[in-house]
Amino acid sequence: MASDTLTTAQRSDAEISGLDALEIAGRDKETSRAAQLWAATWPKIAALALAVGIWQVVAWTGWKEPWVLPPPGPVLADLGEYVLSAALWDGLATTGRRAALGFAAALVIGLALGLAVARVRVLRAALGSMITALQTMPSIAWFPLAILLFGLTEQAIFFVVVLGAAPSIANGVIYGVDYVPPLLLRAGRNLGARRLNLYRYVIAPAALPAIVAGLKQGWAFAWRSLMAGELLVVIATRTSIGAQLTYARDFSDAERLIAIMIVILVVGLVVDAAFGAADRAIRRRWGVLDPAGQ
Amino acid sequence: MTSTTTTPRSATAPVALHGVTKVYGHGANAVLALDGVSLDVAPGEFVCLVGASGCGKSTLLNLVAGLDRPSGGRIDLPDGVNPGLMFQEPALFPWQTVEGNVEVPLKLRGLPRAARRERVAELLRTVHLADFGRKRPHELSGGMRQRVALARTLALDTPVLLMDEPFGALDAMTRDILHDELERIWTERKLTVLFVTHNVREAARLADRIILLSSRPGRIIYSTRVDVPRPRRIDSPEVSAIAAEVTDRLRTEVGRHGQ
Numbered sequence: 046m047a048s049d050t051l052t053t054a055q056r057s058d059a060e061i062s063g064l065d066a067l068e069i070a071g072r073d074k075e076t077s078r079a080a081q082l083w084a085a086t087w088p089k090i091a092a093l094a095l096a097v098g099i100w101q102v103v104a105w106t107g108w109k110e111p112w113v114l115p116p117p118g119p120v121l122a123d124l125g126e127y128v129l130s131a132a133l134w135d136g137l138a139t140t141g142r143r144a145a146l147g148f149a150a151a152l153v154i155g156l157a158l159g160l161a162v163a164r165v166r167v168l169r170a171a172l173g174s175m176i177t178a179l180q181t182m183p184s185i186a187w188f189p190l191a192i193l194l195f196g197l198t199e200q201a202i203f204f205v206v207v208l209g210a211a212p213s214i215a216n217g218v219i220y221g222v223d224y225v226p227p228l229l230l231r232a233g234r235n236l237g238a239r240r241l242n243l244y245r246y247v248i249a250p251a252a253l254p255a256i257v258a259g260l261k262q263g264w265a266f267a268w269r270s271l272m273a274g275e276l277l278v279v280i281a282t283r284t285s286i287g288a289q290l291t292y293a294r295d296f297s298d299a300e301r302l303i304a305i306m307i308v309i310l311v312v313g314l315v316v317d318a319a320f321g322a323a324d325r326a327i328r329r330r331w332g333v334l335d336p337a338g339q
Numbered sequence: 340m341t342s343t344t345t346t347p348r349s350a351t352a353p354v355a356l357h358g359v360t361k362v363y364g365h366g367a368n369a370v371l372a373l374d375g376v377s378l379d380v381a382p383g384e385f386v387c388l389v390g391a392s393g394c395g396k397s398t399l400l401n402l403v404a405g406l407d408r409p410s411g412g413r414i415d416l417p418d419g420v421n422p423g424l425m426f427q428e429p430a431l432f433p434w435q436t437v438e439g440n441v442e443v444p445l446k447l448r449g450l451p452r453a454a455r456r457e458r459v460a461e462l463l464r465t466v467h468l469a470d471f472g473r474k475r476p477h478e479l480s481g482g483m484r485q486r487v488a489l490a491r492t493l494a495l496d497t498p499v500l501l502m503d504e505p506f507g508a509l510d511a512m513t514r515d516i517l518h519d520e521l522e523r524i525w526t527e528r529k530l531t532v533l534f535v536t537h538n539v540r541e542a543a544r545l546a547d548r549i550i551l552l553s554s555r556p557g558r559i560i561y562s563t564r565v566d567v568p569r570p571r572r573i574d575s576p577e578v579s580a581i582a583a584e585v586t587d588r589l590r591t592e593v594g595r596h597g598q
Contacts, residue, residue: 057519061467064513068480231406232430237447246443250434331433332477
């Protein structure tokens, strides 16, 4: 009898591991890292080459004078010079500091506001649609008021950057908390997570993808607001990237102007790519990333 | 039995429902989901609740689990017992590994890290997933996920297990094996199980006692002991005979709603 149950147990162990092996077989197909990178990169390089090509062709047609629309060659040469100059790095330091401060403040306000609205019914009724309305407001429209309130100062820029980014972040939080699967909440409560622990162990991690999406969108708004602000609110002692763009136009330095635009584009892209990478990492961990879709 | 297994507390008192009633909504729209359900589940007993749609099976488990309050009647649990609840979906946390999922209730109970690690390893061995601790839920099959969910529920160290059609979404082969597993774990840990299913054969395979609920409102209309010796097979003649009898009763009940 004892040996009988033992063999039954062993047989059942073998059955279980056999079934497991059959069911998860073929789930771990992986293409090499280099191949993935190349597949993601070459279309971008091709598109870039195409854009530069069109620019060159337009310049060759003589549609505009070369001191108004210079061809790619001299612009790229000027960009190389600019990258090696202190002006760029000083400008990036100033602009980067403003972006970081503004975004950090928007993050704190957005998280707090989002949580409050998601939790408190009265606040949702009062502020929910207002947050969305704020999001649709072009941030440059805030500048006249900001300049009236704060003058041509750092505070004016900060004010608009925060107003631009915070609603998106708050909306991300509200959306994330709203769409936590009720089943996970029930499971969490049954496992002993109540109140703050429910937030820590279930709601916050479940809402994370939506929050990261909100941060990504918030960054896009913050960066646009900041560039608009630096063009309008030029503080002579601080040569931010935006201020340098204004100077380049004032001096009709088209090559420098376009070089600065490329820098702005690249900074925006790099930060956006960082948020995108975070987003994808989360979705991959969760198993909700469709490998064919990327 | 084995010295590595920390023996969970076994229940000393029954899970007792006294005239439990649940009404959803108010006034003219009120729906009576459960109507005076009285039931005693003895310590160590395996009870299956069977019923067609709308019999309030899941409602009943939610009430016993304390996730919802009864409109009338009383539910008595053994002192200090928080029942563990399993669902048809594994309801695993996708942001955690298998180990992380099983660890959550241990963290919430305040176990120190070393003790947690030991318990997680022991629980994963219990459900035959010792090699899969670092995987994420989406990398596992449906049956494996449900076993992780079982391990996570067992981590509550509760003597009372509530199961809401936990194998309903699995294929027959996987379900058979999980029946064996559940039976083994139930015996080893001397658990009290209240198991909801619409699968009459599954109930006959697993239960000490089958209880049939009527639909809209849910009332107990039939109850039978299953005195087939264990371990059982779902395709044995004894189990089939019991299943056939319960199925007849269930069909009569469903037919009542057709008129």
